[in-house]
Amino acid sequence: xxxxxxxxxxxxxxxxxxxxxxxxxxxxxxxxxxxxxxxxxxxxxxxxxxxxxxxxxxxxxxxxxxxxxxxxxxxxxxxxxxxxxxxxxxxxxxxxxxxxxxxxxxxxxxxxxxx
Amino acid sequence: xxxxxxxxxxxxxxxxxxxxxxxxxxxxxxxxxxxxxxxxxxxxxxxxxxxxxxxxxxxxxxxxxxxxxxxxxxxxxxxxxxxxxxxxxxxxxxxxxxxxxxxxxxxxxxxxxxx
Numbered sequence: 001x002x003x004x005x006x007x008x009x010x011x012x013x014x015x016x017x018x019x020x021x022x023x024x025x026x027x028x029x030x031x032x033x034x035x036x037x038x039x040x041x042x043x044x045x046x047x048x049x050x051x052x053x054x055x056x057x058x059x060x061x062x063x064x065x066x067x068x069x070x071x072x073x074x075x076x077x078x079x080x081x082x083x084x085x086x087x088x089x090x091x092x093x094x095x096x097x098x099x100x101x102x103x104x105x106x107x108x109x110x111x112x113x114x115x
Numbered sequence: 116x117x118x119x120x121x122x123x124x125x126x127x128x129x130x131x132x133x134x135x136x137x138x139x140x141x142x143x144x145x146x147x148x149x150x151x152x153x154x155x156x157x158x159x160x161x162x163x164x165x166x167x168x169x170x171x172x173x174x175x176x177x178x179x180x181x182x183x184x185x186x187x188x189x190x191x192x193x194x195x196x197x198x199x200x201x202x203x204x205x206x207x208x209x210x211x212x213x214x215x216x217x218x219x220x221x222x223x224x225x226x227x228x229x230x
Contacts, residue, residue, distance in 0.1 A: 004158075006158075040222060041222060042119065042219070042220030042222050042223075043159075043204075043220040044220075090158050090159075101164060101166060102164075103149065103161035103164055104161070105161075106158030106159050106160070107158050108157050108158045109156070109157070109158050111156075
């Protein structure tokens with residue numbers, strides 16, 4: 001089955017530690033995205049990538065970094081510079097050229113908590 | 116500022132009953148409006164996407180309407196089932212340039228269907 005796989009489902013971070021969230025898709029989608037979901041707020045875009053080796057900052061990129069070395073993979077690193085990292089992180093993908101009328105497909109998220 | 120507001124914030128209905136969720140937006144220039152269903156601890160799943168010219172779109176027991184003049188949308192759920200218990204998120208896409216667009220997410224309506 002085609003889809004998006006995020007791992008791990010739960011992740012704990014110590015103060016001053018960087019952690020990396022994995023996102024893999026086998027939908028042959030060009031574009032991939034990372035969102036953050038907090039209680040009572042809509043999803044907020046962290047980073048997105050239209051093609052391999054290219055990515056753009058979203059609305060809340062500070063304290064995060066990404067890479068796009070393969071079309072299928074778009075890992076997100078939450079750095080120690082992110083002072084409030086506790087949240088539910090969602091990865092999504094879509095066909096970029098027809099983004100306007102194509103849905104984004106989401107993974108099942110990673111819940112990050114601070115120890 | 117682009118905004119998407121959903122109401123009610125939460126809703127409890129009896130199994131078998133119908134319900135309607137509301138979405139008001141101030142997003143421009145408008146590209147399309149999407150409804151997603153998000154089960155607890157899972158990623159959102161696309162229900163419908165409507166462009167400017169579409170007034171109604173159905174997906175099984177889910178029917179979305181769009182009034183682009185008043186910038187309002189509704190999601191009607193018919194003959195609710197326990198499995199409809201979830202958050203329903205309204206997402207509006209604004210055209211940036213070319214094929215690029217930006218999504219604005221509502222905070223969702225939390226629906227609980229009970230026996």
